[in-house]
Amino acid sequence: MLMHNPPHPGEVLKELCIEPLGLTVTEAAKALGVSRKTLSAILNGKSGISPEMAVRLSIAFNTSSESWLNQQTQYDLWQAEQHRNELHVKQLSAA
Amino acid sequence: MLMHNPPHPGEVLKELCIEPLGLTVTEAAKALGVSRKTLSAILNGKSGISPEMAVRLSIAFNTSSESWLNQQTQYDLWQAEQHRNELHVKQLSAA
DNA sequence: CAACCTGTAACGTTATAGGTTACGATTTAC
DNA sequence: GTAAATCGTAACCTATAACGTTACAGGTTG
Numbered sequence: 001m002l003m004h005n006p007p008h009p010g011e012v013l014k015e016l017c018i019e020p021l022g023l024t025v026t027e028a029a030k031a032l033g034v035s036r037k038t039l040s041a042i043l044n045g046k047s048g049i050s051p052e053m054a055v056r057l058s059i060a061f062n063t064s065s066e067s068w069l070n071q072q073t074q075y076d077l078w079q080a081e082q083h084r085n086e087l088h089v090k091q092l093s094a095a
Numbered sequence: 096m097l098m099h100n101p102p103h104p105g106e107v108l109k110e111l112c113i114e115p116l117g118l119t120v121t122e123a124a125k126a127l128g129v130s131r132k133t134l135s136a137i138l139n140g141k142s143g144i145s146p147e148m149a150v151r152l153s154i155a156f157n158t159s160s161e162s163w164l165n166q167q168t169q170y171d172l173w174q175a176e177q178h179r180n181e182l183h184v185k186q187l188s189a190a
Numbered sequence: 191c192a193a194c195c196t197g198t199a200a201c202g203t204t205a206t207a208g209g210t211t212a213c214g215a216t217t218t219a220c
Numbered sequence: 221g222t223a224a225a226t227c228g229t230a231a232c233c234t235a236t237a238a239c240g241t242t243a244c245a246g247g248t249t250g
Binding site: 024025026036037040041044046 | 194195196197198
């Protein structure tokens with residue numbers, strides 16, 4: 001169970017990849033093969049990291065696509081968990 | 096890096112939760128608070144497990160929502176990795 | 191001042207999760 | 221054997237989200 005609010009993957013991307021390399025959003029977007037708008041939205045927490053984007057990041061920054069997408073999953077899940085008690089779900093198993 | 100095709104999370108759900116408990120799709124859908132169609136689509140690999148659905152499953156089957164959503168992530172990522180060489184991405188870092 | 195970078199609004203496309211209703215086919219129960 | 225339940229799914233809808241192009245205003249910087 002996630003205990004604390006995970007950071008948006010865009011923040012991590014900015015702080016760990018873009019800024020250390022002194023890259024502009026324009027440059028990075030071009031290298032990633034996406035529009036400047038798309039990358040900007042991610043960096044500013046306006047949209048998430050899609051599976052395809054995770055693969056792009058893994059190529060550009062020589063990382064694992066899993067790590068990127070897992071971060072997104074943790075983020076999304078934390079959001080969903082905030083509404084856990086609003087869901088009308090009945091228990092089916094004690095396993 | 097993922098090496099083998101991960102199973103669709105719907106298969107796992109069926110084999111590990113629905114069938115062992117002898118549940119019908121109709122019963123399970125009702126307990127989960129979703130339509131029969133929605134659950135059916137998941138069980139038959141026609142749609143994925145959303146973050147909210149992961150939370151529903153965690154309540155109904157007393158499991159972790161993380162495990163469900165992670166399975167979906169691995170599945171989605173494997174699909175995306177299959178097109179890795181079709182993406183026009185330039186390397187930005189050797190880290 | 192001119193060149194560059196930025197976020198973002200406005201417009202579009204495409205994909206996907208979810209709902210309801212309805213159907214034919216199969217399975218189960220009596 | 222018939223009636224009831226279940227199943228997958230088609231057809232229709234909505235909402236959300238990622239992505240694209242173009243265009244603009246504001247900020248830096250040479």
